[in-house]
Amino acid sequence: MRKDRAFKIILLLLGLLIIILLSGIFLSLVFSSIPSIKEFGINFLFSKTWSPVNNKFGALPFIIGTLLTATLSLLISIPFSLSISIFLSEILKNKFISKIFQTFVELIAGIPSVIVGLWGLFILAPVIRNIQTKIGVQPIGVGIFTASIILSIMIIPYSASIGKEVISMVPNEVKEGAISLGATEFETLKIVTLPFSFKGIFAGFLLSFGRAFGETMAVTMVIGNANRVPVSIFSPGQTMASLIANEFTEATTKLYTSSLIQIGLILFVISMLINILGRLIIRRFTF
Amino acid sequence: MKKFLLSLILLGLIFSLFTFYGCKSGEEKKVELLGAGATFPQPLYNKWFDIYYTKTGSKVKVNYQGIGSGGGIQQLMERVVDFGATDAFMSDEELKNALAEIIHIPTALGAVVITYNLPENPKLKFSGELIADIFMGKITKWNDSRIKELNPDINLPDLDITVAHRSDGSGTTYVFSDYLTKVSITWKNEMGTGKSLDWKVGLGGKGNAGVAGIVQQTVGAIGYVELIYSEQNNMQYGLIKNKKGNFIEPNLNSISKAASVAIPKDTRVSIVNTDNPEGYPISSFTWIIVYKEQNYGGRDIDRAKALVKLLKWINSEAQDYNEQLLYAKIPDNVKKINEENINSITFSGKPIE
Amino acid sequence: MKKDNIKKRVFNDKLYRTFVSLFSFLSIIPLFLIVYFVLIRGIKYINLKFIFSMPKPMGEVGGGIFNAIIGSFIIVGISALISIPIGILVGVFLSEYKEKKYVEIIKILVDTLQGIPSIVIGIIAYLWIVKPLRHFSALSGSIALSFIMLPLVIKATEEILNLIPVEIKEAAYALGAPYHRIVLKILLPSASVGILTGILIGISRIMGETAPLLFTAFGNQFLNLNILKPMSTIPYLIYVYATSPYIEWHNQAFAASTILIIIVLSINLFGRFVEKKWKM
Helix, strand or coil, X not given: CHHHHHHHHHHHHHHHHHHHHHHHHHHHHHHHHHHHHHHHHHHHHCCCXXXXXXXXXXXXXXXXXXXXXXXXXXXXXXXXXXXXXXXHHHHCCCHXXXXXXXHHHHHXXXXXXXXXHHHHHHHHHHHHHHHHHHHCCCCCCCXXXXXXXXXXXXXXXXXXXXXXXXXXXXXXXXXXXXXHCCCCHHHHHHHHXXXXXXXXXXXXXXXXHHHHHHCCHHHHHHCCCCCCCXXXXXXXXXXXXXXXXXXXXXXXXXXXXXXXXXHHHHHHHHHHHHHHHHHHHHHHHHC | CHHHHHHHHHHHHHHHHHHHHHHHHHHCXXXXXXEEECCCCHHHHHHHHHHHHHHCCCCEEEEEEECCHHHHHHHXXXXXXXXXXXXXXXXXXXXXXXXXXXXXXXXXXXXXXXEECCCCCCXXXXXXXXXXXXXXXXXXXXXXXXXXXXCCCCCCCCCECXXXXXXXXXXXXXXXXXXXXXXXXHHHHHCCCCCCCCCCCCEEECHHHHHHHHHHHCCCEEEEEEHHHHHHCCCEECEEECCCCCEECCCXXXXXXXCCCCCCCCCCCCCCCCCCCCCCCCEEEEEEEEECECCCCCCCHHHHHHHHHHHHHHHCHHHHHCHHHCCECCCHHHHHHHHHHHHCCEECCEECC | CXXXXXXXXXXXXXXXXXHHHHHHHHHHHHHHHHHHHHHHHHHHHCCHHXXXXXXXXXXXXXXXXXXXXXXXXXHHHHHXXXXXXXXXXXXXXXXXCCCCHHHHHHHHHHHHHHHCCHHHHHHHHHHHHXXXXXXXXHHHHHHHHHHHHHHHHHHHHHHHHHHCCHHHHHXXXXXXXXXXXXXXXXXXXXXXXXXHHHHHHHHHHHHCCCHHHCXXXXXCCCCXXXXXXXXCCHHHHHHHHHCCCCHHHHHHHHHHHXXXXXXXXHHHHHHHHHHHHHXX
């Protein structure tokens, strides 16, 4: 029985390891951010200047860049991911085909980010450039808009699969009730299924927003890497993640490194909040 | 399950063998040196270290990663590399912040060229003020009268200018902005000199390669890169008006001319905006930076020896490869200073060999 | 009037079906577009020489990506060795103690770990491993990647274990088997296929990760087998080559992407296949 005790202790310790790991990550980020927090305080979030020359750092352009790309990509992805959720759970009755279709959708999420970026840079950007020439915008091809399209492709599978799960969880009796009252499938969806699964679908959107928020490589390759507040959706920009990818290895002063780590801290905290909130909603939904 | 576990263990064994092999080969005097920094001389360094690997009988691998001069300085200060590389010499303040004395060794001379992507690929002429205004976003069209003024015979298109600049801390940016600061008051006041700048317009690319990549893909784009990057990719670049009023083509001759100045003992010198009538105005040395005292962070004497040997090779034979990649050789007076500096490198206070 | 209403309702229903089906099909088109364009631009440059030779200096024609292929396998392999045993045991812990309050918290933390942007994990690996060891290293890259793989293994294990009927465990208990034997000899073997799926999906995920390697495994133009030294990986090489101006490197980036996409998608599909087999 001594072995049993040892085994249980090992299990418990490994469980604790997760807690230690996460608090370790959080504390490391906080400690390394202290110089920048001390220097800039809350202004860090609202200052537009990111100037390694003058050792002045503000995160506003990147916060805006991140929010803009993540929101835009979410908006683009909603009609698609919602359609897939409904298609898989309500329309496609053939299980086999449905499984195959779902595998395709999930494979999109399996393509490495850097390959999506490569595709975005060499295939999508020239297309965007043509469109920009036609509508009279400076034809740079890369920028916020291109990044948002790339991101929306990457996040569709997430909200789609969560949406499918929650829609399939709507009890059949309820739906059948509506149909027996003479409602069409569309009306059943509108009146019964969607309101019933709304929270879960919302959580799916939230989680895929979080995904778009922290995505790095594909975005870095197509966003244009300009450390300014974007003035239009075709402007080049920078997200918090792409900024770190670009500048982390060469930050020459302590304050510079610390500012970059503070941006990492903001990313960490926000994605953590989004994740916890999303999972809580889904968990409550499933119980 | 058993099979599964077995295969896992097997996998583990294979990998640990790899590691073991790796360590063991270390003991056989095979050395791997790690350098990081400037992308300005990267094509040259890649070539050198490829040759050096063969030359040493596959004994010395020099892994060089182009992460930008800012990165080269930073990673040397963090002591995670054996040498850094930069084309912006370290400032007095940076040297003061370093944990120990750092020496600069110039390895080659290069030129920052103004490269662009225009239909029909015309050869354009630029002046310093014009470049400054373009890169500050004050001139936004290719057919702007100020560009026409210098290039009256060329049919310039009605096209937006897309500026391409560096997104990483860069010695190329430093050299470029150092030059513009010297020739344009507006640039001096609004942009200044530095490895990273507060750009008002344009797209950022990582490394010289990243900037060249943007220019190559975007019609109407203009950027600044080391000569070899535009040359290797058949990209057009402009002539630049120097201090004496001549429009100069960047080439080995005009770069070397710019370097004919007095060189201080620590070799930290800027050669932009040269007085030489034939000199190309945006030329620069590029440096390798190392700690003078090599016994740090658990390094052994073999590493230090390998590094010193490499530096000596760079300062002599390696120079013969410079010109095929369009970098000018180090002038003899600088070679001499380098020799003294390399010989001053110590391990635990004693000179190496 | 009423007839019109019904017509309109039926029309709406049809419209909805068309709309939903159309958008669903549209959204898998990018998958084919990406795979198609990468393959047609990449496949013609793939040959034995490309796979088995080393990169040429910048701007020169030819050369291959052998160092990156080996590097990717070593880094991912070590990362798997770290995250598989820990992940399985944490999964056992979460499923065995699921009635405890603090386990609920740990579960949320595992979800959180999964949601951390990969670039932040890169920062952490730099702060925890690269800086103290004073060297960029393949090992630091492996550790960064195992932070990403760990939650995937944990969740796969936990979910599968939760599906195993309690009776099996109770029967074993009744026979007087010690706890650790029940877990190791009965629970885990019966869950092994499900766990394997989790592992395979995890490996296919980290095989393509780039961001955490930028400032950990760094890169290396030589072949390196020492995990305490920098190493090149396929995704890192794709990133560097893609953003360069060299046509030769662009082609090689597409070729490397073709290789990576084939590896990643086949591991991924194999994982799904295993899972399906098991569920039947």
